[in-house]
Amino acid sequence: MELRALRGFVEVVRQQSFTAAAEALFVTQPTVSKMVKALEDELGTPLMLREERGMGRRLQLTDAGRVVFERGQDVLAAHARLQQELADLETVSRGELSIGIPPLGGDLFIPVIGAFHQHYPDIEMKLFETGSRAIEQALLAGEIELGAVLLPIDPTVLDVLPVCHYQLRLIAPRESRWEGRASVGLGELRDEPFVFYGEGFALSELVIAACQRAGFTPKIAGRSSQWDFIASMVDNGVGIALLPEPFCARLDPKRFVITDVRDPEIPWDLAMAWRRDSYLSHAARRWLALARDILGPGGDGEAKAAIAGGARRK
Helix, strand or coil: CCHHHHHHHHHHHHHCCHHHHHHHHCCCHHHHHHHHHHHHHHHCCCCEEEEEECCEEEEEECHHHHHHHHHHHHHHHHHHHHHHHHHHHHCCCCEEEEEEECHHHCHHHHHHHHHHHHHCCCEEEEEEECCHHHHHHHHHCCCCCEEEEECCCCCCCEEEEEEEEEEEEEEEECCCCCCCCCEEEHHHHCCCEEEECCCCCHHHHHHHHHHHHCCCCCEEEEECCCHHHHHHHHHCCCCEEEEEHHHHCCCCCCCEEEEEEECCCCEEEEEEEEECCCCCCHHHHHHHHHHHHHHCCCCHHHHHHHHHHHHHHC
16 A cells, blocks of 8 residues: 555545645645545545535545544554654754753753763753643643653653652741751641742642641742742741752751651652653653663762752852
8 A cells, every 4th residue: 555645545534625635745636636546446445435515525434434544544653653763863963852841850950961962962952841740741742752740640641760759848947946856747837838839830739738638738828939939938937848858958057947847758759751652762762861870770869969069059
């Protein structure tokens, strides 16, 4: 079966018009008619009928036509993927890679971004900077190829490479009632105003769920997607906050109480994710390999050092 003829037939069905199909394929209408006729002759059966309806005609698929249309789309999609993969072999040293990075995880991936640029300087990295939930949606919609997400996620639709595991810690003004405490039960914070993350952030959902398990719903006094702005609001008496361990290490202990949270502990687990049913470009696979080397098992220390290093550079 000629792919060209199959493509012509599928386009006619999609457009419901030989003329529109010819325009979409940049060929003449007689050429499209010959494509469909050649396909019918090869299969030995009619694929569509022309029904007179008022002032125009409507194309009606036969039973064979419906099968060829449905399966033909699969064949054309597989052929397109094959072409993409073959072309990708030749363009691994150039092109672009779209990656979702959440604001709270940006510094964590700086070493990977730097290493990737050193290895592949001609590949443009397009960074999609937003919360984990928006990154998940962009992955599923095919808008980005890779994205850093907060675990847990649905493993039936996304594959992941875990890159770090930390706990959230309480930060409060230095002269607060938590000073000197080695740990604080989450339930003890029920009457405190919280400085939270941006709306739609998965981390916000995670903290609210943990608070509800501890028997209360947090009172939110302010929100920000930037960890340092959250810390500034805490420092100025807006409320308390829960931040991942690496960011707590960047705060001045003379200005903040920083202590563990228990009952329950709240994990901050980040992973690089990609859509399970999608083709991963060579550039994306190189990125994942670097992320595994820099941030993978045994790499938490490197990740923390990278974040601390970012603090020293600022």
